[in-house]
Amino acid sequence: DIQMTQSPSSLSASVGNRVTITCRANQNIRNYLNWYQQTPGKAPKLLIYAATTLHSGVPSRFSGGGSGTDFTLTISSLQPEDFATYYCRQTYSTPVTFGGGTKVEVK
């Protein structure tokens, strides 16, 4: 199975801050990576697919980067609705695996 490791597991930030979350795969997954956002009590929402492509309707302050084994999710200017937990997911092979999540909290 491909292991996905996210860092940090949590971070504190303020509205307007630039935030970057990292996801690392234990083998080359090219650009086969999604990012999801989950708020408490809700289902995850798709943000990014193919490592860098923004899903329809997702604000442009979100961006994805990387390929191979190292990936990033960046929020350029954190908004109040962005305080949530973020998960990466590799789509390179089954079984599907997710990262452990990064919780973005209010500083």
Next chain:
Amino acid sequence: QVQLQESGPGLVKPSETLSLTCTVSGGFISSYYWTWIRQSPGRGLEWIGYIYYGGSTNITPSLRSRASMSIDTSKKQFSLILSSVTAADTAVYYCARVGAYCTGDCSQPPDHDAFDIWGQGTMVTVSS
């Protein structure tokens, strides 16, 4: 727009069988893969498996001996059955659509997928 809704019992006894159904509304069930994911309280996301509208399945190895999936295209529903449940199966269970996406040369078949539409989730507790 397409919406998914999970249904099933909220409480299951240990060693019994869990059965959940996902109903698709506002769109087609055909031509897509569909999936189940679960999330234990306070924990991350665990993929359970895929089912194609034609009925083929791909279930994660750790659950393959206990899990099965089925689909009824006429009812626009797909289902998860998990046998011999234990407390470790207590979780929120989500169904989702597997969207297919192309990047770059979209004259070729899509080569990326993403869980693009999710149900709201249903909490299942395993307890006597």
